[in-house]
Amino acid sequence: MQRLTLASRPHGSLTTEHFAIEEVASPTAADAALLLRPRFISVDPYMRTRMQAQGYGYIRRWEPGSVLSGYTAAEVVASRHPDWAAGDWAIGHLPMQELLAHDGNGLRHAPSGEPPLAWLHPLGMTGFTAWLGMSLLGQPRPQDCVLVSAAAGAVGSIAAQLAREAGARVIVSAGREDKRAWLRGLGFDTVLDHRAPDFGEHLQRVAPEGLTLDFENVGGRAFAAAIDAMRSGGRVIVCGLISQYQSPRPRQAPANLAWLGERGVAVIPFVAPDYGDRFEAFLRDMSPRVASGRIHWRLDMVQGGLEAIPSALIGLFEGDNLGKRVVAL
Ligand SMILES: NC(=O)c1ccc[n+]([C@@H]2O[C@H](COP(=O)([O-])OP(=O)(O)OC[C@H]3O[C@@H](n4cnc5c(N)ncnc54)[C@H](OP(=O)(O)O)[C@@H]3O)[C@@H](O)[C@H]2O)c1
Numbered sequence: 001m002q003r004l005t006l007a008s009r010p011h012g013s014l015t016t017e018h019f020a021i022e023e024v025a026s027p028t029a030a031d032a033a034l035l036l037r038p039r040f041i042s043v044d045p046y047m048r049t050r051m052q053a054q055g056y057g058y059i060r061r062w063e064p065g066s067v068l069s070g071y072t073a074a075e076v077v078a079s080r081h082p083d084w085a086a087g088d089w090a091i092g093h094l095p096m097q098e099l100l101a102h103d104g105n106g107l108r109h110a111p112s113g114e115p116p117l118a119w120l121h122p123l124g125m126t127g128f129t130a131w132l133g134m135s136l137l138g139q140p141r142p143q144d145c146v147l148v149s150a151a152a153g154a155v156g157s158i159a160a161q162l163a164r165e166a167g168a169r170v171i172v173s174a175g176r177e178d179k180r181a182w183l184r185g186l187g188f189d190t191v192l193d194h195r196a197p198d199f200g201e202h203l204q205r206v207a208p209e210g211l212t213l214d215f216e217n218v219g220g221r222a223f224a225a226a227i228d229a230m231r232s233g234g235r236v237i238v239c240g241l242i243s244q245y246q247s248p249r250p251r252q253a254p255a256n257l258a259w260l261g262e263r264g265v266a267v268i269p270f271v272a273p274d275y276g277d278r279f280e281a282f283l284r285d286m287s288p289r290v291a292s293g294r295i296h297w298r299l300d301m302v303q304g305g306l307e308a309i310p311s312a313l314i315g316l317f318e319g320d321n322l323g324k325r326v327v328a329l
Pocket residue numbers: 044045046125126129150151152153154155156173174175176179195216217218238239240241242243244270271272273316317318319320321322323324325
């Protein structure tokens with residue numbers, strides 16, 4: 001059986017050389033109450049932060065030799081657990097390996113039948129993050145002018161729709177034309193390119209009275225442009241700063257950050273693991289919206305199993321993905 005490990009710690013851009021596939025003995029049904037076969041594994045930007053030598057203390061660091069892990073939809077192959085039967089779908093944060101023995105703790109049931117892919121996106125960690133940042137912390141109102149960067153990605157696409165459902169005016173950005181076309185297809189009429197050198201000028205043009213809410217996913221120059229565009233009394237939800245994660249100094253703030261203080265803009269950083277007690281409330285709120293199709297979601301499914309995970313993850317930092325990237329095993 002194969003599993004995916006971190007071969008060495010990256011200093012700078014992640015390459016496939018930083019990963020290794022190991023051959024180990026397969027677990028058997030006798031090893032634990034459940035034998036699981038991972039079928040779909042989510043790849044996410046935070047995985048790069050787990051490889052940093054320091055910082056990002058909200059999640060356990062990966063060391064060279066660590067088996068990687070991720071949010072996974074797994075099939076139950078065999079069960080001696082009263083709550084689980086062979087053929088069930090289990091959702092959990094699981095090691096990246098072809099087969100695994102598990103005691104059932106921390107696993108969530110997903111409905112039987114279709115692969116439970118919604119549980120890896122709008123009803124999973126990325127949907128939860130969007131809901132926390134936008135609905136719980138950002139609390140958009142009809143009078144708001146909201147910017148969501150990286151809005152053709154997993155968190156951004158859901159966050160932008162939640163702001164629009166709340167009645168706010170929503171400006172979205174994405175770094176590639178097909179992504180911007182997809183966002184226009186979802187009905188967003190102000191779609192910018194946060195990678196363009198003149199992003200700041202475009203922002204000022206489409207929001208001359210300023211932004212009242214920035215849902216920040218990108219960081220760096222794009223964040224600096226959003227800061228310049230903030231209206232007094234607004235709020236910045238710091239969801240993520242992906243443009244910084246490959247940098248040897250990944251926590252650098254834009255040089256104009258202090259302006260937010262002068263303008264009385266609230267800066268609200270958050271990490272989803274701090275809000276675990278809100279997950280059930282999130283599911284109650286989000287499930288009907290997803291079931292009715294009111295929230296659109298798109299997967300970026302990569303085939304190829306464990307071997308495909310390194311390049312699928314690296315691609316997130318190159319903007320390869322449109323929608324939520326998941327690897328099929
Ligand atoms: N606070 C939390 O608990 C939490 C939880 C989950 C995710 N997050 C954060 O949310 C953000 C989005 O995550 P996601 O999972 O939804 O990923 P995603 O948006 O599906 O994929 C990442 C996207 O980021 C953009 N990007 C990557 N590198 C960039 C760079 N150097 N400059 C500008 N844009 C870049 C690309 O979009 P373009 O092609 O459009 O540029 C890329 O497609 C990330 O910052 C992530 O860390 C935070």
